Amino acid sequence: MPDDIVLPDRATMTDPFGRDITYLRVSVTDRCDFRCTYCMSEQMTFLPKKDLLSLEELDRLCTVFIEKGVRKLRLTGGEPLVRKNIMHLIAQLGRHIEAGALEELTLTTNGSQLTRFAKDLHAAGVRRINVSLDTLDADKFKSITRWGDLKRVLDGIDAAQNAGLAIKINAVALKGFNEAEIPDMLRWAHGRDMDMTVIETMPMGEIDEDRTDRYLPLSLLRANLSREFTLTDIPFKTGGPARYVEIAETGGRLGFITPMTHNFCESCNRVRLTCTGTLYMCLGQDDAADLRDPLRASEGNELVGAAIDEAIGRKPKGHDFVIDRRTNRPAVSRHMSVTGG
Ligand code: SAM
Numbered sequence: 309m310p311d312d313i314v315l316p317d318r319a320t321m322t323d324p325f326g327r328d329i330t331y332l333r334v335s336v337t338d339r340c341d342f343r344c345t346y347c348m349s350e351q352m353t354f355l356p357k358k359d360l361l362s363l364e365e366l367d368r369l370c371t372v373f374i375e376k377g378v379r380k381l382r383l384t385g386g387e388p389l390v391r392k393n394i395m396h397l398i399a400q401l402g403r404h405i406e407a408g409a410l411e412e413l414t415l416t417t418n419g420s421q422l423t424r425f426a427k428d429l430h431a432a433g434v435r436r437i438n439v440s441l442d443t444l445d446a447d448k449f450k451s452i453t454r455w456g457d458l459k460r461v462l463d464g465i466d467a468a469q470n471a472g473l474a475i476k477i478n479a480v481a482l483k484g485f486n487e488a489e490i491p492d493m494l495r496w497a498h499g500r501d502m503d504m505t506v507i508e509t510m511p512m513g514e515i516d517e518d519r520t521d522r523y524l525p526l527s528l529l530r531a532n533l534s535r536e537f538t539l540t541d542i543p544f545k546t547g548g549p550a551r552y553v554e555i556a557e558t559g560g561r562l563g564f565i566t567p568m569t570h571n572f573c574e575s576c577n578r579v580r581l582t583c584t585g586t587l588y589m590c591l592g593q594d595d596a597a598d599l600r601d602p603l604r605a606s607e608g609n610e611l612v613g614a615a616i617d618e619a620i621g622r623k624p625k626g627h628d629f630v631i632d633r634r635t636n637r638p639a640v641s642r643h644m645s646v647t648g649g
């Protein structure tokens with residue numbers, strides 16, 4: 309390259325609190341083949357299909373975000389792998405990995421479709437995925453997911469590892485459900501060379517049960533684990549909000565995602581896009597920006613680019629989650645499956 313050519317700095321989007329927004333999570337569908345009790349009610353009303361962005365529109369929108377500074381893209385849902393032709397979108401997005409514009413393309417999945425898609429995911433440039441799994445007991449798995457089959461998920465995990473995908477297991481910590489099982493899950497995950505993260509339940513969307521009955525502060529879980537394991541805080545980061553410890557006995561990592569007991573907003577680098585093109589600047593707030601109309605209003609990307617800038621300009625400082633016996637109402641009315649976990 310001639311000396312006089314100066315490459316422009318990579319674009320960045322910076323919010324009013326000085327946080328660079330480099331991470332986009334995209335819920336590609338609000339539908340799912342499971343009905344996890346903390347996430348959905350059994351009779352869910354899903355968005356009409358006509359309101360969804362097409363796969364081509366999702367690709368275009370993601371590309372605009374990448375051009376504006378997004379370096380990490382996570383597909384989620386609902387269950388991302390149940391969206392029709394989703395591999396087409398993932399393969400298309402893979403070109404940004406190949407070109408070096410995107411550092412990571414990943415997804416969060418319930419694992420039910422991995423035997424089918426693991427190889428294709430790897431071929432598209434995906435290298436790490438999160439698999440959500442709250443228990444290793446088949447009956448309990450059925451009761452928490454209502455519709456899921458544990459064996460299928462475990463087969464999916466095998467297939468993903470065989471395809472060369474690194475896996476992190478995400479478990480929602482639920483009082484009286486899996487709290488006693490977490491040590492065994494940890495040994496299992498670390499024994500298979502998988503990281504694990506535990507998550508506090510968040511008050512999102514109406515579900516069929518009382519959330520306060522299930523809420524387990526992770527400070528308590530950590531104290532219990534400390535009786536059995538030696539936990540050492542480590543600075544490891546994956547670009548997400550988890551704080552990690554190393555477990556001396558297993559040699560593996562355990563992450564804690566504690567939106568309820570520890571406000572992790574100060575380092576938030578992410579925004580979330582729904583499958584209808586609504587951008588949420590915070591998981592725990594209702595403020596949102598519509599990107600579908602500006603996307604469809606012209607073939608060029610100026611309008612939608614301006615709408616994104618305007619939205620980032622009002623990203624809030626943080627969320628106000630609270631699980632409270634007096635109100636017992638969700639802090640935000642939409643379900644996690646709308647904005648993705
Ligand atoms: N279906 C995929 C899955 O289960 O991995 C992706 C979407 S799911 C909404 C993403 C993550 O959100 C899962 O790990 C799930 O356990 C978590 N989740 C769902 N509802 C939650 C809630 N109310 N509080 C905390 N985590 C929740």
Ligand code: SF4
Nearest residue numbers: 340342344347386418
């Ligand atoms: Fe589906 Fe994931 Fe919600 Fe479970 S947590 S119902 S798998 S979207």
